[in-house]
Amino acid sequence: MMNWRAALQLGRVSNLPTVWSNVAAGAALSGQLPGLPVLARLLLALSLIYIAGMFLNDAHDRRIDAVERPERPIPSGRAGVVEVFVCGYAMLGGGVLLLAGLGVPALLAGLLLAGCVVGYDLYHKRNRFSPLIMGLCRALVYITSALAVTGGRLPPPVWLGAMLLLAYLIGLSYAARHENQGRIAKLLPLCGLAAPLLYLFTQPPDWLAALCLALFAAWVARCVWLAFRRQPDIRAAVGGLIAGISLNDAFLMAMHGLPLWALGGALAFVLTHRFQQRIAGT
Helix, strand or coil, X not given: CCCHHXXXXXXXXXXXXXXXXXXXXXXXXXXXXXXXXXXXXXXXHHHHHHHHHHHHHHHHCHHHHHHHCCCCCCCCCCCCHHHXXXXXXXHHHHHHHHHHCCCHHHHHHHXXXXXXXXXXXXXXXXXXXXXXXXXXXHHHHHHHHHHHHHCCCCCHHHHHHHHHHHHHHHXXXXXHCCCCCCCCCCCHHHHHHHHHHHHHHHCCCCHHXXXXXXXHHHHHHHHHHHHHCCCCCHHHHHHHHHHHHHHHHHHHHHHCCCHHHHHHHHHHHHHHHHHHCCCCCC
């Protein structure tokens, strides 16, 4: 039976704050903030779906990890593949059931999210479209959260934010695919990392939004530098880009006049970066 340390590593729980900031940003973009009970249910449901996806990812990649990453919980013998599959699908089902209490639109979006998670875990190694599927998983967190708090409406800012997050995740996922190769072959697929800057065309930023955007741009530039310096550190670059998701969320929430929520997004970035130093985020 797996111990708590193996479970935390399987779930890559260091990245959970980025899921929480995604939930908050999705609600903020909808223009209708959730009450505490709805927010708590959303955070728990989408956290379960995220952790489930990580469990199932390791279960399906166990043979590859045995060669490339033998220290992971399954190939090292600290977790059994059957129990990982059972826990993964149980958490996935639990997350979807929690969304069922937030209305039919949120449930349908949650089912689509769960389908994308399973599809990615099954086919991502040999699928050229796997970065797109991973991006859809994150974009659907925005959409699910917005549908839950509005009762079924998706205002234009939600669509725009989700598309920009999708582009960012495509760039991030492309970098992640080269983690074990030691270098990234092409720079062009990383252009999606700059997509969140396009949100500036919706309205002029105030000082807090401008600060969040500056921090986001500087952090992404640092991560790209890590990936392309003379001795590349792709794993550190990918982990940093994952943490940067929350800086993007903070920027979007600041653009919608929610300074405290934006500070929460910035805190999620700090927590993710700190947690990754204890539990690998990739």
